[in-house]
Amino acid sequence: MKKKLVIAFVVFTAVAVAIFYFLTVGNVGRRYNTAQVEKGELGRSVQDSGRVSSRNIRKYYGNSANKVESLKVQLGDQVRSGQLLIEFEDNLDLEIKKVEKQIEALEATYSDATSGTNIESINSAKIEIARINGNIELATKNRDRIQELYNNGAVSLVELEQAQNNLAQLQSSLGVAQNNYNQLIKGVSGSTRKRYEAEIDVLLLTLESLEKSRDDSKIYSDINGIVTEVNTFAGDVPSAGLMILEIQDPSDKVVLVDFMVEDALLIEPGMRALIIDEKVGVDMDNLEVGRVYPKAFITMSELGVQENRQTVEIGLPQNAGNLSYGLELRTRVIVDESEETLLIPKAAVYVRNGNNYVQVLEDGKPIEKEIVTGLEDGNRIEVTEGLAEGEEVVLNYMED
Numbered sequence: 001m002k003k004k005l006v007i008a009f010v011v012f013t014a015v016a017v018a019i020f021y022f023l024t025v026g027n028v029g030r031r032y033n034t035a036q037v038e039k040g041e042l043g044r045s046v047q048d049s050g051r052v053s054s055r056n057i058r059k060y061y062g063n064s065a066n067k068v069e070s071l072k073v074q075l076g077d078q079v080r081s082g083q084l085l086i087e088f089e090d091n092l093d094l095e096i097k098k099v100e101k102q103i104e105a106l107e108a109t110y111s112d113a114t115s116g117t118n119i120e121s122i123n124s125a126k127i128e129i130a131r132i133n134g135n136i137e138l139a140t141k142n143r144d145r146i147q148e149l150y151n152n153g154a155v156s157l158v159e160l161e162q163a164q165n166n167l168a169q170l171q172s173s174l175g176v177a178q179n180n181y182n183q184l185i186k187g188v189s190g191s192t193r194k195r196y197e198a199e200i201d202v203l204l205l206t207l208e209s210l211e212k213s214r215d216d217s218k219i220y221s222d223i224n225g226i227v228t229e230v231n232t233f234a235g236d237v238p239s240a241g242l243m244i245l246e247i248q249d250p251s252d253k254v255v256l257v258d259f260m261v262e263d264a265l266l267i268e269p270g271m272r273a274l275i276i277d278e279k280v281g282v283d284m285d286n287l288e289v290g291r292v293y294p295k296a297f298i299t300m301s302e303l304g305v306q307e308n309r310q311t312v313e314i315g316l317p318q319n320a321g322n323l324s325y326g327l328e329l330r331t332r333v334i335v336d337e338s339e340e341t342l343l344i345p346k347a348a349v350y351v352r353n354g355n356n357y358v359q360v361l362e363d364g365k366p367i368e369k370e371i372v373t374g375l376e377d378g379n380r381i382e383v384t385e386g387l388a389e390g391e392e393v394v395l396n397y398m399e400d
Contacts, residue, residue, distance in 0.1 A: 033395040034361060037387045040343045044336035044375045046266060050257035050275075050314065052327045055290075056154060056249035058222045062238020066090065066217060073245075075230045079221045081155065082142075085245060086232070088217040099207045103127075106199055123200065125181040130204040132174045139167040145222070154223060154249065225249045228325050248325060253316040254290060257331050261296050264310035266335045268292070273314045277330040282323070289333060290315045336375065342383045348393040349373065349381060359394040360387070366394050 066088035073085050103123060146163040149155040229246035231238075238244045255275065259267065267289060274285040293311040301307050314331060316323070323329075348358050349371070356373050359366040371386030387393070 032361065032366065034392040035345050035348060035395055037342055037344055037383065037389055037391045037393060039340055039389055040380070041339065042341055042343060042375050042377050042380065042382050043334055043339070045332045045334045045377075046259060046263035047330065047332035048257050048259050048263070049328050050255040050312075050331040052316070052320075052323045052325055052329065053254055053256045054225075054248035054250065054325070055252045055254050055313070056152075056223055056225070058225070058247045059243050060085070060219050060245040062232065062240060062242045062244050064237065064240040066237070068232055068234050068236045068238070071230070071232065071234050073227050073230070075227055077227045079225060079227060079247060081146075081149070081159075081221055081224050083221045084218060085221055086219040090217040096207065096210050099203055099210065103200070103203050103207075106196070106203065122181070122184045122196075125177060125184055126200055127204065127207075128177045129174065129181060130208060132170055132177055134208055136167065136170045136174060139163070139170050143167050149223070154252075219245070221247060223247060223249055224251075250321055251318070253320050253323065255287075255314045255316060255329060255331055257312045257314065257333075258299070258309040259312055259333075261308045261310050264292060264296070264312055267312050267333050272334045272337070273331060274334070275329050275331050280327065280329065282329055284317070284320070287314050287316070289313070341374070342387060342389060343380045344383055344387070344393050345395060346376065346379055346381045347395050358387070361392040361394060 068086060069089045070087045071085075072083075072087065073079060079085065106123070143160075143163040143166075146155055146160050150157065150160045225247040227245065228248045229243070231242065232244040269289050269291050271289045272285075273287040273289055275287065276283050276285075290313040293313070296308055296310040299307050299309055312333065314333070344358065349356050351357070356371050357368055358371055360369050361367075369386050372384045374382035374384045376382070
C-alpha cells in the first residue's frame with residue numbers, strides 16, 4: 001500500500017514539474033508580444049493644417065475721405081472684370097458745371113472775333129478731341145491689363161481681342177474728330193486761334209481732371225471672381241487702409257499651409273503633396289507644391305507659445321471648386337519619396353547611451369541587438385543595419 005502511495009506521489013510530482021516547466025521556461029515565447037521585421041515602403045513627409053484660398057485675389061481699401069453712396073454687390077456674388085462694385089459720394093457735378101459755364105463764356109467772347117465762324121462748333125470739336133483722348137488713355141490701360149490677365153490664363157482670347165478692337169476704334173474716331181476740327185478753324189486767324197486754344201485747353205484739362213476724380217470715386221472689379229469678404233455698407237466712411245472688399249478667383253484655388261519653419265525649409269516647389277482629411281471627406285493625392293513664400297512670420301499657438309512659421313502654396317485641381325474658401329484641411333508634403341526598406345514598430349526600439357536597441361527572439365529567448373534606424377512614418381521606423389527580414393522583435397512582456 002505504501003509502495004503505491006510513493007509511486008503516486010512521484011507521478012504527481014513529475015506532472016507538476018512538467019506543468020511548471022511548460023508554463024515558465026518551456027513557453028517563454030508566448031510571454032512576449034512580437035512583430036516581424038518586414039519589407040515595406042517608407043518616405044519622409046511633413047504635415048500641417050492648410051486653408052483653401054486662391055492664387056488670384058483682389059482686395060479694395062477705404063480712404064477715410066468719401067462716404068459709400070451705394071454698394072453694388074453682396075457677399076457671395078459672382079462678378080465680372082470691369083463690373084462696378086462700390087460708388088462713393090462726390091461733389092463733382094457742381095465743379096463740372098462751373099467749368100462748362102466758363103467754356104460757354106469763352107465761346108461768347110470769341111464769337112465776335114471770329115465773325116463768320118461757328119465758334120460753338122469749333123468748341124464742340126475741341127471738346128470731342130479731348131474726350132476721345134481721355135477714352136484712348138483709359139482703353140490703353142484696359143488693353144494692357146487684359147493682356148496681362150490673358151498671359152496669366154485669367155481671361156479668354158475673345159476678351160483680349162475685344163479690348164484691342166475698342167482701342168483701335170477710338171484711335172480711328174480721334175482721326176475723324178481731328179480732321180473735323182481742322183476744317184472748322186480754317187477761317188480763324190492764327191493768333192486768335194492760338195489764344196483761343198490755350199484758354200480752352202486750360203478749361204478742358206480742368207474738366208478732364210474732374211472726370212478722373214469721378215472715376216476715382218468708383219471701384220471696379222479687376223477680375224472675374226466671387227465676393228468673399230465685405231466690410232462696408234451704404235453710408236459708411238471706411239477708414240484709410242481698411243479692407244472693404246475682397247474678390248477671389250474660383251478657377252485658381254490653392255491650399256495655403258503655414259508650416260513650422262524647420263519643416264518649410266525641407267519643402268521645394270514641385271514636391272508631391274496630398275490631402276487626406278476624413279472629417280470633411282477630402283482625399284486628394286498627386287498634388288504639387290506651387291511655391292514657398294520667401295518670408296517667415298511669428299504667430300502664437302493655441303497654448304500661447306510663439307511659433308516661427310512659413311507659408312507653402314499647394315495647387316488644387318479644377319474639381320476642387322466646391323471647397324469653401326477658408327476651409328481647413330489636413331495637408332501633407334512628401335519630402336523624400338518612398339523606397340523599399342526594412343520596417344519594425346517604433347515601440348520595439350529603446351535607447352541606451354545614445355544607441356538604438358531591440359530584443360529579438362532566438363530559439364524562444366530574447367536577445368538584445370544594436371540597430372541603426374532611419375526614417376520614421378507614424379508608428380513605423382526604418383532599420384538600415386542590425387536586423388534581417390523575418391526576425392521577430394519583442395514589443396512588450398505579457399503579464400499572465
